[in-house]
Amino acid sequence: MAAHGARNPQSVLFACGLNSVRSPMAESLLRRMFPQALYVRSAGVRKGELDPFAVAVMAELGQDISGHKPTTFEELEDWEGLNFDLIITLSPEAHHKALELTRTLAADVEYWPTQDPTTAEGNREQKMAAYREVCDQLSMRIRRRFAKTGAASG
Secondary structure: OOHHHOOOOOEEEEEEOOOOOHHHHHHHHHHHHOOOOOEEEEEEOOOOOOOHHHHHHHHHOOOOOOOOOOOEHHHHHHHHOOOOOEEEEOOHHHHHHHHHHOOOOOOEEEEOOOOOHHHOOOOHHHHHHHHHHHHHHHHHHHHHHOOOOOOOOO
16 A cells, blocks of 8 residues: 555554564654654564664664563564554565455555665674664655654654
8 A cells, every 4th residue: 555545543563573672672663753643562483582773773763672571473463463454564584474464454554675684794883773774764754654643752
């Protein structure tokens, strides 16, 4: 579904493979931009460990994700149900999982292919640059997609 024709959701789930880098970053970015307007969560197909580079990049923006606990789709469903208007998938694996789930859920699914920064090689600064780039891309996509949701802050 094209972003321009999509309805404005009340609740958004970001999903990727492990819920350790991209989806927690996106969750934090969207929550910061629209603190009152949306319910936002993130989940992964499998459970990972929160990535310290993701924590460091978000801290540069004044956003603390250090308390994020990676969650799977199944855990989220058990804890609170999967009552989301929109699922934004950031990896092919998560996209397939979301499409599978929406056979029984009334949620829109959007695929935002997003590079996995954990594959970056080099020294600490080169790795941080890869994470910053992913963060910047997510931030731009979020601003574009949710521009009409309400006044963005931050």
